[in-house]
Amino acid sequence: MGVSFDLALVIVLGIITVHQCKYFSWQVRFAQLQWRSLTTAFEGALGGTTATSALFVMAISPLPFTTILVGLMIAWQYVLVNYYQMIRATTATGDEVYYEAKLAYKTASDHAAIVTETTKSILPIIKAITDDQEEYFDHILNLPLPSIATFHGNLKHINEIASVLAGPNLDMVELIKEGGRAHEKTKWRVEKAKLLAKHGEKAEAEAMLHQANEDLEAIRHLETKLSAVLSKVRLLDAKFTFENTVEVHKQMLREFRKYSEGIFADSPAPAAAPAPLASQMEPPVPQPEPTEPPQPVLPNSLTLTNPIALAGSLSGAAETIDDVAFELSLPFPVKIYGHESSVLSINDNGMICLDHGPDDVQNRRLGTQLPALNGIPPYTLFPLWEDLMIKKGKPHGIYYEIEGAEPNRKITIEYYVTRFQEENLYFHFLVILEEARPSVVTFKYFDVNDKGKLGTVGVQGSHGKY
CATH class of the missing domain: 1.20.1260 (Ferritin)
Structure with a gap:
């Protein structure tokens, strides 16, 4: 046997x-x-x-x-x-x-x-x-x-x-x-x-x-x-x-x-002495005494009811802010691609990261094709990723507002910024994240002067998802 x-x-x-x-x-x-x-x-x-x-x-x-x-x-x-x-x-x-x-x-x-x-x-x-x-x-x-x-x-x-x-x-x-x-x-x-x-x-x-x-x-x-x-x-x-x-x-x-x-x-x-240019012969024009500069006016008003400034000011930014990230702790977690976090890193270049920001904000200021994994966190929102900034004295800023009660709270982040070296351009847009709708993000645009030709828009997750 x-x-x-x-x-x-x-x-x-x-x-x-x-x-x-x-x-x-x-x-x-x-x-x-x-x-x-x-x-x-x-x-x-x-x-x-x-x-x-x-x-x-x-x-x-x-x-x-x-x-x-x-x-x-x-x-x-x-x-x-x-x-x-x-x-x-x-x-x-x-x-x-x-x-x-x-x-x-x-x-x-x-x-x-x-x-x-x-x-x-x-x-x-x-x-x-x-x-x-x-x-x-x-x-x-x-x-x-x-x-x-x-x-x-x-x-x-x-x-x-x-x-x-x-x-x-x-x-x-x-x-x-x-x-x-x-x-x-x-x-x-x-x-x-x-x-x-x-x-x-x-x-x-x-x-x-x-x-x-x-x-x-x-x-x-x-x-x-x-x-x-x-x-x-x-x-x-x-x-x-x-x-x-x-x-x-x-x-x-x-x-x-x-x-x-x-x-x-x-x-x-x-040997004849040349006559000076006409523009040089004119006597100097007396300049008026400097007056108090007028407060800057927004072409578009903010949409938030009770905005809280992360950076900048509606009456004119106190300083120029360029390539800087700001951390924001939320009272509720948000989710993208299955990943939850209640900590956002928001920078002036139109990028919002979950958990933490890029390794080097300055060297990650120019939008590229997604997924962008080189030095950028895997779970990131790109409402308008390009070389943006907040100019001193201008009504630029990044603002947010949290509305509603649990479990229907939402956060709205409002950008009103300009582009580096092109302060005549304005970029005004919103990012909306809702507690009751995990894995859903809303981008809303009011003013994008260049039609977004230099920017990157999208959302990415880990392992090349975007």
Whole structure:
């Protein structure tokens, strides 16, 4: 009876084993490496060839053959379980590394595209202005005008902008190529690690995943670098536009043209003293005494009935607030993507995070494609993520109000802000979270002067949900 039971057990285990041995040679290789690791550990502890000797003794022991065979099959099942666990772990880790690399490279490419577009729109204008001055340059150098200094200062400013815009753009080509190579390497290393795991080469698979992680860090470094370039180019674009660099330069050239034509047509003698510009001959206009500045008026009034200011003031902010986060504790928890929290981190760049804010608010001020996991908490609301700010003396601010009674309370957060270096623009919107409607968030917009062309709007959770 015992022999029949053993034989039946051997047959059942044999069928299971054959079914699971799809990659028998690779599984044997895995078992060999595991056995080598085991024997090395035993021999290190006890000395000699302990494990191998034990196997030999078991082979010649008087135990029934079927009992030994059953033991070996059970051991083989243990090997198979470890083998498939190793493959699953390698695949999961590899897929996560490649997803992060793909996301970081996509973000870096988006940054590069915006830099290129901005550069293309500005550089031709700079070239045209720089070419204009060649017509008058020889005459201008000979004119003893105080305003020549203004002309040269303005021209120097244009050249500085041109060099800064052209510099990152040239380097950017190589940066994108480098990022592309790292992205392809990551993909290749992850696939190689999966294949090595399937072949039972656990140590080599782990080493390959480590190299893939190094490639991922290189792509993340590229993303950070291009984010800094994008920020710099946007600031230069704003400076170039709102300081009226083009118009000031052209006005200077018009005055020089008028003056040089008068000098060289009517007064050819080089010793003749040039007359000053008409604008310089006019007597100074007396300025009125300064009066108390009027209180700033909001184009739109706040919608909150009893607003509490987190930052800023309706009568004019006491100070400029830029890239700053404010923590707010709520009397009830809010939920997004299944995660609850009663602590919000609210910053002036249109970002509301659960639990805590970004690692570095200043370096996370520019909106990117979601999910944005690099330095930003996984559970975050983005009503309008871009480089916003609160300007001193302006009626800007971030306000909130909690209404209702348990279990129907709600919090409304109201933004009234402007964009960095573009204080003529206003952005006015609400974020509403309700106790009775978990996992529901409402964004409501009143004033978005640029139609949101530079902003990111959305909600993200953990594991790339958005």
